Amino acid sequence: MSETAARMPAPAEAAGPERLIYFSDAVIAIAITLLALELPTPSGGVHGNAGVLGFLGEHAAEYVAFLISFAAVAMHWLIHQRLFRYVTGLDGRMIRWNLLWLLMIVLMPFTTKLLTSEVDAFQVQFTVYAADQALAGLFLVLALSDLRRHGLLKPNTPIEAIDNGTEFVTAVVVMFTLSIPVAFVTNWAALCWLLLPLLRKGVQLVRRLG
Amino acid sequence: MSETAARMPAPAEAAGPERLIYFSDAVIAIAITLLALELPTPSGGVHGNAGVLGFLGEHAAEYVAFLISFAAVAMHWLIHQRLFRYVTGLDGRMIRWNLLWLLMIVLMPFTTKLLTSEVDAFQVQFTVYAADQALAGLFLVLALSDLRRHGLLKPNTPIEAIDNGTEFVTAVVVMFTLSIPVAFVTNWAALCWLLLPLLRKGVQLVRRLG
Amino acid sequence: MSETAARMPAPAEAAGPERLIYFSDAVIAIAITLLALELPTPSGGVHGNAGVLGFLGEHAAEYVAFLISFAAVAMHWLIHQRLFRYVTGLDGRMIRWNLLWLLMIVLMPFTTKLLTSEVDAFQVQFTVYAADQALAGLFLVLALSDLRRHGLLKPNTPIEAIDNGTEFVTAVVVMFTLSIPVAFVTNWAALCWLLLPLLRKGVQLVRRLG
Amino acid sequence: MSETAARMPAPAEAAGPERLIYFSDAVIAIAITLLALELPTPSGGVHGNAGVLGFLGEHAAEYVAFLISFAAVAMHWLIHQRLFRYVTGLDGRMIRWNLLWLLMIVLMPFTTKLLTSEVDAFQVQFTVYAADQALAGLFLVLALSDLRRHGLLKPNTPIEAIDNGTEFVTAVVVMFTLSIPVAFVTNWAALCWLLLPLLRKGVQLVRRLG
Numbered sequence: 001m002s003e004t005a006a007r008m009p010a011p012a013e014a015a016g017p018e019r020l021i022y023f024s025d026a027v028i029a030i031a032i033t034l035l036a037l038e039l040p041t042p043s044g045g046v047h048g049n050a051g052v053l054g055f056l057g058e059h060a061a062e063y064v065a066f067l068i069s070f071a072a073v074a075m076h077w078l079i080h081q082r083l084f085r086y087v088t089g090l091d092g093r094m095i096r097w098n099l100l101w102l103l104m105i106v107l108m109p110f111t112t113k114l115l116t117s118e119v120d121a122f123q124v125q126f127t128v129y130a131a132d133q134a135l136a137g138l139f140l141v142l143a144l145s146d147l148r149r150h151g152l153l154k155p156n157t158p159i160e161a162i163d164n165g166t167e168f169v170t171a172v173v174v175m176f177t178l179s180i181p182v183a184f185v186t187n188w189a190a191l192c193w194l195l196l197p198l199l200r201k202g203v204q205l206v207r208r209l210g
Numbered sequence: 211m212s213e214t215a216a217r218m219p220a221p222a223e224a225a226g227p228e229r230l231i232y233f234s235d236a237v238i239a240i241a242i243t244l245l246a247l248e249l250p251t252p253s254g255g256v257h258g259n260a261g262v263l264g265f266l267g268e269h270a271a272e273y274v275a276f277l278i279s280f281a282a283v284a285m286h287w288l289i290h291q292r293l294f295r296y297v298t299g300l301d302g303r304m305i306r307w308n309l310l311w312l313l314m315i316v317l318m319p320f321t322t323k324l325l326t327s328e329v330d331a332f333q334v335q336f337t338v339y340a341a342d343q344a345l346a347g348l349f350l351v352l353a354l355s356d357l358r359r360h361g362l363l364k365p366n367t368p369i370e371a372i373d374n375g376t377e378f379v380t381a382v383v384v385m386f387t388l389s390i391p392v393a394f395v396t397n398w399a400a401l402c403w404l405l406l407p408l409l410r411k412g413v414q415l416v417r418r419l420g
Numbered sequence: 421m422s423e424t425a426a427r428m429p430a431p432a433e434a435a436g437p438e439r440l441i442y443f444s445d446a447v448i449a450i451a452i453t454l455l456a457l458e459l460p461t462p463s464g465g466v467h468g469n470a471g472v473l474g475f476l477g478e479h480a481a482e483y484v485a486f487l488i489s490f491a492a493v494a495m496h497w498l499i500h501q502r503l504f505r506y507v508t509g510l511d512g513r514m515i516r517w518n519l520l521w522l523l524m525i526v527l528m529p530f531t532t533k534l535l536t537s538e539v540d541a542f543q544v545q546f547t548v549y550a551a552d553q554a555l556a557g558l559f560l561v562l563a564l565s566d567l568r569r570h571g572l573l574k575p576n577t578p579i580e581a582i583d584n585g586t587e588f589v590t591a592v593v594v595m596f597t598l599s600i601p602v603a604f605v606t607n608w609a610a611l612c613w614l615l616l617p618l619l620r621k622g623v624q625l626v627r628r629l630g
Numbered sequence: 631m632s633e634t635a636a637r638m639p640a641p642a643e644a645a646g647p648e649r650l651i652y653f654s655d656a657v658i659a660i661a662i663t664l665l666a667l668e669l670p671t672p673s674g675g676v677h678g679n680a681g682v683l684g685f686l687g688e689h690a691a692e693y694v695a696f697l698i699s700f701a702a703v704a705m706h707w708l709i710h711q712r713l714f715r716y717v718t719g720l721d722g723r724m725i726r727w728n729l730l731w732l733l734m735i736v737l738m739p740f741t742t743k744l745l746t747s748e749v750d751a752f753q754v755q756f757t758v759y760a761a762d763q764a765l766a767g768l769f770l771v772l773a774l775s776d777l778r779r780h781g782l783l784k785p786n787t788p789i790e791a792i793d794n795g796t797e798f799v800t801a802v803v804v805m806f807t808l809s810i811p812v813a814f815v816t817n818w819a820a821l822c823w824l825l826l827p828l829l830r831k832g833v834q835l836v837r838r839l840g
Contacts, residue, residue, distance in 0.1 A: 039317075261539065452736060
């Protein structure tokens with residue numbers, strides 16, 4: 001039997017998901033907290049209430065970007081915790097998607113900082129940020145579809161919950177991907193992000209027809 | 211039945227609170243540790259025991275602010291761990307209050323740094339700091355009242371414990387909110403924070419009469 | 421009965437220790453990792469293998485201080501995990517000692533950085549570092565003695581384990597405290613730290629005679 | 631019996647591995663997230679899309695080094711989670727190897743930063759990085775072999791899983807160790823890392839013949 005075990009894909013196949021969930025939560029918690037580490041604070045040259053208010057106003061984009069990234073990371077955590085409670089086991093492929101998903105989340109403090117650095121390169125900055133977000137969503141979708149295809153979910157899993165989650169993250173991926181070409185036309189490309197509810201309906205429609 | 215599930219508010223309704231508690235603890239642990247990351251250390255230009263003692267004395271406000279923020283975050287953790295042990299389930303609204311509460315805690319290293327940066331803008335600095343603290347408390351109070359209203363507590367929960375915790379955090383919110391207008395009159399507005407025991411009695415009184 | 425509950429010291433009295441242990445581990449893990457964040461890396465002005473080796477040699481004190489602090493934090497974690505497995509419950513006082521202990525650990529990246537900053541103020545730098553270490557040990561000893569006095573340990577706890585741990589940490593406290601006055605006589609005060617095995621024997625002797 | 635306990639090696643002997651696993655995961659999660667903290671972002675002097683693309687291109691080595699280190703830390707976590715699920719207990723020696731392994735992982739953000747700092751000292755930079763990686767692997771191998779020798783594994787542990795893991799990490803150690811002398815001959819020493827599959831076969835062969 002031990003001979004057979006040696007030829008089995010990987011001993012992780014039958015492992016419970018607790019440690020992967022635990023590790024993911026720790027990484028997400030750190031990434032979400034580090035986002036705030038880069039927030040600009042006034043120093044030498046800024047004086048008085050008016051000066052500091054002016055400073056905070058000038059850097060408004062950075063504070064808003066922090067809030068958007070915080071919301072994005074929190075959304076990823078929410079979907080993950082909402083769906084991974086139905087997971088009974090792991091396979092190597094799923095763990096790989098989960099690690100790639102974490103890689104994209106670990107990069108978010110960096111891509112957020114790049115997005116708001118004053119280098120007057122909107123297209124590059126926006127593309128890197130949106131690509132990071134779109135890839136994070138994509139890897140989560142791949143992890144979820146792997147869970148479904150390989151029977152790693154509890155028997156009584158409400159498939160609607162998995163479907164809703166997958167549709168939502170798919171809409172997020174479409175939203176960020178679409179906004180990239182738009183950024184080459186207008187600096188208001190971030191407004192594409194308001195289309196999320198519409199895109200979600202679209203994804204639902206496509207899936208149900210498909 | 212799966213059709214019904216699709217129309218249900220969210221699959222999170224029935225989830226255990228463990229992962230939210232775990233994630234909250236990780237975020238709080240990181241925020242409380244990052245507070246110390248910004249503590250000033252002497253470098254070029256400071257020499258000798260007298261020089262370093264002088265440096266530490268000049269930056270006393272920053273060390274004191276670190277201790278106050280450490281105590282504030284530790285207080286939030288204490289209340290959370292004291293009350294969330296009675297939680298049996300989560301709903302989407304409660305998770306949202308909890309995430310907003312974490313957002314305010316994640317901002318504390320930033321607002322603490324702003325509070326003590328040498329920009330001579332007491333009113334702005336104090337207001338941002340006190341507002342962060344007051345909002346953190348407010349979101350915790352909203353999470354707690356949501357727990358109570360939606361029956362997410364264990365049957366044998368000592369309601370006094372929840373009430374005591376809620377009253378204490380409410381007093382904290384009132385304290386920080388009151389200190390904001392005071393900051394526009396005097397730079398000693400932080401002394402308002404000593405009124406906490408009195409405010410707590412007041413909140414208790416109001417609730418029991420109300 | 422709910423009336424009685426209101427007058428009980430605090431609802432935390434009967435709580436399991438899991439969440440405190442979890443939170444402590446997260447804080448310690450972050451503090452131990454942040455220690456390495458301040459390690460100096462060569463930049464502009466340093467060139468070639470010889471230059472970089474020279475740079476690393478010049479900053480040897482900082483690398484050694486990192487290793488000492490890593491060992492100190494790891495030692496705290498080891499003792500905590502070795503003894504807290506026997507804990508059945510918590511009371512408010514014990515939680516307070518544990519939080520003060522964590523405060524001292526959170527400060528270690530700061531005191532380590534101060535210890536090795538090039539400000540030529542050995543007595544101040546050494547005293548702050550050793551006091552942080554001594555206080556961390558003291559708060560752990562107080563937490564342990566509280567556990568014992570208030571019956572918060574499992575019935576079958578090997579009291580020798582608690583005693584050995586307490587004696588060891590007491591010896592660490594004595595060691596760091598003793599080294600402070602020595603620092604005012606000689607810059608080799610850190611050599612006092614080699615007396616730990618001796619001090620441990622002394623503490624054991626005193627306790628058994630006492 | 632308590633007298634006997636006092637002479638027993640250490641009370642940790644019989645402890646469950648949960649807290650060590652938990653603590654290790656937290657440290658790894660922080661180290662893997664901090665890797666991204668040092669990623670260079672353009673600032674003053676860089677302008678326009680072309681300027682930023684140029685900046686990103688110039689720092690390509692740093693982004694690649696980040697990815698390599700992320701993969702290395704993720705690999706360590708994967709092996710650890712794959713094998714430590716079979717662990718039933720801990721002894722002091724194993725905990726020590728595990729802590730030394732964590733020390734090497736905590737150093738990875740530092741050695742990664744050193745590897746890519748522009749100081750034109752390839753041999754020193756490469757050696758420090760490869761030595762950190764090789765030692766991390768070595769300490770993990772020592773922890774694994776300790777688990778096996780001291781019967782700390784569950785009765786039904788598939789020994790093939792432990793063997794495969796040990797062989798893989800041994801190959802990693804050999805790979806990084808071999809690449810160090812190569813670095814003194816050519817700046818392409820990192821290409822040695824592509825030999826991993828070959829080295830793995832070699833290690834398997836040696837072990838089966840040995």
